[in-house]
Amino acid sequence: MSADKNQWQSICKLDDIPAQGARVVKREGKTDIALFRTLDNRVFALDDHCPHKGGALSHGLVYGDTVACPLHNFKISLQTGQAQAPDEGHTPCHKVELRDDTVWLAVD
Amino acid sequence: MQKQRLVLIGNGMAGIRTLEEILKHDKDRYEITVIGDEPWGNYNRIQLSPILAGEQKLKDIILNDLDWYAEHGVRLVKGCAATRIDRERREVHTAASEAIAYDKLLIATGSRPFMLPVPGAELDGVIGFRDIKDTEKMIVAAALHRHAVVIGGGLLGLEAAHGLKLRGMDVTVIHLGDWLLNRQLDETAGRLLEKSLAERGLKLKLGAKTQALVGENGHVTGVRLESGELIPADLVVMAVGIVPNADLAREAGIEVSNGIVVDDTLATSDEHVYAVGECVNHRGVSYGLVAPLFEMAKVLGNQLGGCGKQRYTGTTTSTKLKVTGIDLFSAGEFMGGENCDEIVLSDPAGGVYKRLIVRDNKLVGACLYGDTSDGAWYFQLLRQERDLADLRSQLLFGPPRDLGDHGTSGASRAAALPDDAEICGCNGVTKGVLVKAIKEKGLFTVDDVKKHTKAGASCGSCTGLVEQVLMSTVGSSFQDAPKRKSLCGCTDHTHGEVREAIREQHLVTLADTMKALHWKTPDGCPTCRPALNYYLISTWPGEAKDDPQARLVNERVHANVQKDSTFSVIPRMWGGVTSPAELRKIADVADKFNVKMVKVTGGQRLDLLGVKKEDLPQMWRELDMPCGMGYAKGLRTVKTCVGKQFCRFGTQDSTGMGIALEKAFDRMWAPHKVKLAVSGCPRNCAEAGIKDVGIIAVDSGWEIYIGGNGGIKTEVAEFFTKVKTEEEVLEYSGAVLQLYREEAYYLERTVHYMGRVGLDYIKSKVLEDATNRKALWARLQLALAGEPDPWQAQLGADAAARFTDLTV
Numbered sequence: 041m042s043a044d045k046n047q048w049q050s051i052c053k054l055d056d057i058p059a060q061g062a063r064v065v066k067r068e069g070k071t072d073i074a075l076f077r078t079l080d081n082r083v084f085a086l087d088d089h090c091p092h093k094g095g096a097l098s099h100g101l102v103y104g105d106t107v108a109c110p111l112h113n114f115k116i117s118l119q120t121g122q123a124q125a126p127d128e129g130h131t132p133c134h135k136v137e138l139r140d141d142t143v144w145l146a147v148d
Numbered sequence: 149m150q151k152q153r154l155v156l157i158g159n160g161m162a163g164i165r166t167l168e169e170i171l172k173h174d175k176d177r178y179e180i181t182v183i184g185d186e187p188w189g190n191y192n193r194i195q196l197s198p199i200l201a202g203e204q205k206l207k208d209i210i211l212n213d214l215d216w217y218a219e220h221g222v223r224l225v226k227g228c229a230a231t232r233i234d235r236e237r238r239e240v241h242t243a244a245s246e247a248i249a250y251d252k253l254l255i256a257t258g259s260r261p262f263m264l265p266v267p268g269a270e271l272d273g274v275i276g277f278r279d280i281k282d283t284e285k286m287i288v289a290a291a292l293h294r295h296a297v298v299i300g301g302g303l304l305g306l307e308a309a310h311g312l313k314l315r316g317m318d319v320t321v322i323h324l325g326d327w328l329l330n331r332q333l334d335e336t337a338g339r340l341l342e343k344s345l346a347e348r349g350l351k352l353k354l355g356a357k358t359q360a361l362v363g364e365n366g367h368v369t370g371v372r373l374e375s376g377e378l379i380p381a382d383l384v385v386m387a388v389g390i391v392p393n394a395d396l397a398r399e400a401g402i403e404v405s406n407g408i409v410v411d412d413t414l415a416t417s418d419e420h421v422y423a424v425g426e427c428v429n430h431r432g433v434s435y436g437l438v439a440p441l442f443e444m445a446k447v448l449g450n451q452l453g454g455c456g457k458q459r460y461t462g463t464t465t466s467t468k469l470k471v472t473g474i475d476l477f478s479a480g481e482f483m484g485g486e487n488c489d490e491i492v493l494s495d496p497a498g499g500v501y502k503r504l505i506v507r508d509n510k511l512v513g514a515c516l517y518g519d520t521s522d523g524a525w526y527f528q529l530l531r532q533e534r535d536l537a538d539l540r541s542q543l544l545f546g547p548p549r550d551l552g553d554h555g556t557s558g559a560s561r562a563a564a565l566p567d568d569a570e571i572c573g574c575n576g577v578t579k580g581v582l583v584k585a586i587k588e589k590g591l592f593t594v595d596d597v598k599k600h601t602k603a604g605a606s607c608g609s610c611t612g613l614v615e616q617v618l619m620s621t622v623g624s625s626f627q628d629a630p631k632r633k634s635l636c637g638c639t640d641h642t643h644g645e646v647r648e649a650i651r652e653q654h655l656v657t658l659a660d661t662m663k664a665l666h667w668k669t670p671d672g673c674p675t676c677r678p679a680l681n682y683y684l685i686s687t688w689p690g691e692a693k694d695d696p697q698a699r700l701v702n703e704r705v706h707a708n709v710q711k712d713s714t715f716s717v718i719p720r721m722w723g724g725v726t727s728p729a730e731l732r733k734i735a736d737v738a739d740k741f742n743v744k745m746v747k748v749t750g751g752q753r754l755d756l757l758g759v760k761k762e763d764l765p766q767m768w769r770e771l772d773m774p775c776g777m778g779y780a781k782g783l784r785t786v787k788t789c790v791g792k793q794f795c796r797f798g799t800q801d802s803t804g805m806g807i808a809l810e811k812a813f814d815r816m817w818a819p820h821k822v823k824l825a826v827s828g829c830p831r832n833c834a835e836a837g838i839k840d841v842g843i844i845a846v847d848s849g850w851e852i853y854i855g856g857n858g859g860i861k862t863e864v865a866e867f868f869t870k871v872k873t874e875e876e877v878l879e880y881s882g883a884v885l886q887l888y889r890e891e892a893y894y895l896e897r898t899v900h901y902m903g904r905v906g907l908d909y910i911k912s913k914v915l916e917d918a919t920n921r922k923a924l925w926a927r928l929q930l931a932l933a934g935e936p937d938p939w940q941a942q943l944g945a946d947a948a949a950r951f952t953d954l955t956v
């Protein structure tokens with residue numbers, strides 16, 4: 041999965057993602073990606089898959105730059121995909137950018 | 149802006165805990181330097197006793213290794229004492245002749261053993277028991293020598309004696325008091341302890357006064373008592389008390405009286421200098437146990453971390469002895485006194501003794517020996533100053549409920565449980581796992597234990613047990629839940645204070661509430677956001693806007709999330725009654741959307757399971773039934789029996805009553821889930837006895853029961869009142885529920901709310917005050933009048949963004 045194979049694609053408008061919420065991007069044959077929008081309008085992209093037991097992070101509660109998994113409350117950093125200690129685990133992150141009010145995602 | 153310089157003298161338990169509290173709030177606020185005269189990182193001093201006893205290793209007790217200091221940007225000057233404080237230049241001078249400047253200085257130098265000023269005290273082989281160095285000396289002495297004398301039969305002395313004995317020494321304890329632990333135990337318990345220590349081979353000299361230590365070639369060889377007796381000794385451990393290390397402060401002109409004098413904000417007489425730990429004198433008390441020190445650390449950490457001043461008002465402490473196999477516990481005024489009653493159980497042959505001291509119908513002291521499993525419960529009663537009216541006759545026999553009871557009022561036999569006993573059923577955590585985590589990670593609070601082991605982190609019903617295990621593992625260093633518990637880490641305010649502020653300051657949005665109450669985080673966390681949202685909408689119905697992003701997934705999408713991230717759909721069936729047409733419609737919808745399972749719920753309705761999120765809105769449309777709120781902290785179901793319409797025993801129309809109740813309370817959000825049931829006669833087929841509000845019909849009317857719960861811990865509802873008419877059933881039940889909605893804390897079930905405020909209080913508000921009852925009922929009706937059906941409310945224009953996915 042080298043970065044150069046990734047292609048930037050425009051996905052949606054910022055307002056298509058609820059603030060302090062998430063929106064799912066489906067991919068053929070691959071794990072869904074969850075796009076997160078924080079209170080201060082930063083956008084993050086993570087696999088929609090909790091490292092614990094696979095809960096959909098897009099269903100989680102978004103606060104600061106963290107999302108709490110809906111199933112057992114693992115707290116996953118939107119910046120790094122890392123579970124907050126003492127829990128352990130990591131969810132892959134994807135490159136995402138806000139250009140004007142459009143959300144761009146680098147997908148492989 | 150340049151950071152403020154914070155200097156800590158004393159690299160010990162209280163000081164470092166304070167730093168941890170500060171860093172938790174603001175990791176960048178200070179440039180921190182720690183000066184400590186011991187050559188290691190902060191370690192768990194308490195565990196020196198198990199180390200001496202050979203039950204633990206040194207490396208296991210390090211609480212903060214050197215990496216911790218590096219990671220947090222804390223400079224550690226170790227193995228180097230602070231020698232002088234220059235308050236004018238605001239500098240601390242060290243033994244290495246460095247001058248370290250501060251803006252704020254924290255003194256946490258702990259205390260040192262008091263060495264009896266008897267002739268020979270300076271001989272080699274005479275030591276205190278305070279640090280790793282002392283412990284190592286004892287371990288070496290035990291390997292080389294035979295005779296040890298411990299002076300002082302207090303907690304520390306007995307733990308030292310026990311450890312040395314286990315290491316094969318011949319140990320004599322010399323104690324001035326007439327019985328052992330005379331500061332913690334009454335005579336009877338002291339005698340029991342004496343017997344069991346003697347059985348372990350300790351020699352005990354009680355009422356004995358040391359006259360001198362004798363030696364040869366500068367090394368101690370014996371202890372002479374005033375009686376003239378000479379006890380041989382190659383090692384003498386002095387454990388007769390501790391002296392606060394306050395010299396540095398005194399020499400710098402800071403007020404010292406025995407310890408460094410601090411006020412309730414832990415400030416010394418110099419406004420730039422604070423002190424915590426054993427070195428302080430707070431309201432005339434110097435503590436020698438960690439629980440109070442940690443409480444101080446929390447208060448000061450909050451303040452220095454920029455979260456506002458709080459007050460430390462002192463701590464009630466309790467005692468345990470860390471000698472494996474000996475169980476004793478004491479707290480409060482265990483000796484009793486004027487106007488006190490004593491409740492005593494004494495079985496010397498069985499080695500069990502319990503003495504409870506009661507004054508004004510409140511527990512003020514406890515002394516337990518042999519069976520301490522109820523210690524935590526007594527301690528709780530004592531600190532809460534709980535009225536004993538309903539407990540008194542059974543008090544000696546422990547809490548009235550079973551193992552695993554909810555919350556800290558719960559009973560426990562935790563100490564006696566085997567290691568493989570499951571403590572937390574939700575997360576499969578056994579006692580062994582808990583104990584290991586507590587020891588290895590140095591955990592002291594229930595919250596820490598929850599975070600690290602997940603025990604008690606899910607349903608919370610085992611919290612009481614977790615607390616018991618914690619207490620029996622760490623002994624008196626156990627930190628009971630603070631009397632005031634903040635809502636979550638984002639604020640220092642309690643649930644009660646937040647509710648009050650929302651009402652008094654007329655706050656209607658989450659953002660305003662967080663601002664007005666100085667939230668520490670920009671937009672809260674998964675604990676506070678749902679709570680605040682509920683407080684807002686229940687306090688200001690029609691005015692505060694429900695914020696879906698402040699709700700957890702179930703209440704955001706109005707369905708129950710399942711483990712595979714699909715959802716379940718439960719429509720309302722009023723009173724559990726349905727019709728052929730409705731069943732056909734449900735069947736059609738289930739077919740059309742490929743529902744994986746159709747299940748009859750325990751609440752007498754149908755659950756359609758395995759639904760994809762994007763299908764939810766369309767399913768709701770096609771069902772065209774009210775939302776059952778089967779996912780909600782709010783009205784779930786009203787279960788009914790068939791009653792008088794069909795049943796040969798029925799006395800009233802229980803089905804019709806149930807439907808009326810469900811329609812009256814439909815769409816009601818609440819602090820937690822609310823379930824009702826109505827039975828047509830006392831045979832009670834609808835199981836009304838375990839519902840939040842249970843109604844049982846009798847010939848002459850309706851009996852109302854409240855506060856039942858069929859959950860993890862079954863709670864039988866309490867009889868509330870009997871009424872005549874259906875209208876009264878609605879009015880009385882509605883008033884009770886509205887009171888609960890207005891006053892309970894978020895996630896507090898009716899039974900726990902009732903436990904907190906008391907059934908009599910609820911009666912006074914609803915039964916005895918008719919005006920208030922009618923007002924409550926009116927407020928509930930008003931609040932519900934404006935409440936939309938949750939499903940219908942979702943079908944608006946923004947449904948797409950909520951329920952459908954994007955693709956690439």
Ligand SMILES: Cc1cc2nc3c(=O)[nH]c(=O)nc-3n(C[C@H](O)[C@H](O)[C@H](O)COP(=O)(O)OP(=O)(O)OC[C@H]3O[C@@H](n4cnc5c(N)ncnc54)[C@H](O)[C@@H]3O)c2cc1C
Binds near residue numbers: 256426
């Ligand atoms: C063997 C033993 C068993 C115990 N068991 C229990 C128990 O079961 N339960 C319980 O609650 N409590 C227990 N205690 C008491 C508990 O350990 C103390 O209450 C606690 O450690 C005090 O914390 P502190 O930070 O005030 O002092 P300390 O932890 O002693 O820290 C003070 C530090 O400051 C250093 N220092 C002092 N002067 C200077 C200076 N001038 N310059 C630099 N550094 C300096 C000291 O060397 C020390 O490292 C026990 C204590 C001992 C010794």
Ligand code: HEM
Binds near residue numbers: 776
């Ligand atoms: C804290 C622990 C509990 C959890 C996590 C829990 C979870 C759930 C869930 C997820 C559902 C919905 C099922 C679905 O739609 O997929 C449900 C429904 C139900 N639960 Fe529980 N439950 C708990 C405690 C209880 C208790 C204590 C009782 C009983 C007294 C109970 C009785 C029911 C009933 C009767 C239903 C059906 C509800 C309805 O028809 O609306 N549950 N529970």
Ligand code: SF4
Binds near residue numbers: 789799827828829832
């Ligand atoms: S509770 Fe009484 S009235 Fe209702 S079904 Fe049972 S027996 Fe009949």
Ligand code: FES
Binds near residue numbers: 090093095109110111
């Ligand atoms: S699946 Fe995310 S916390 Fe368990």
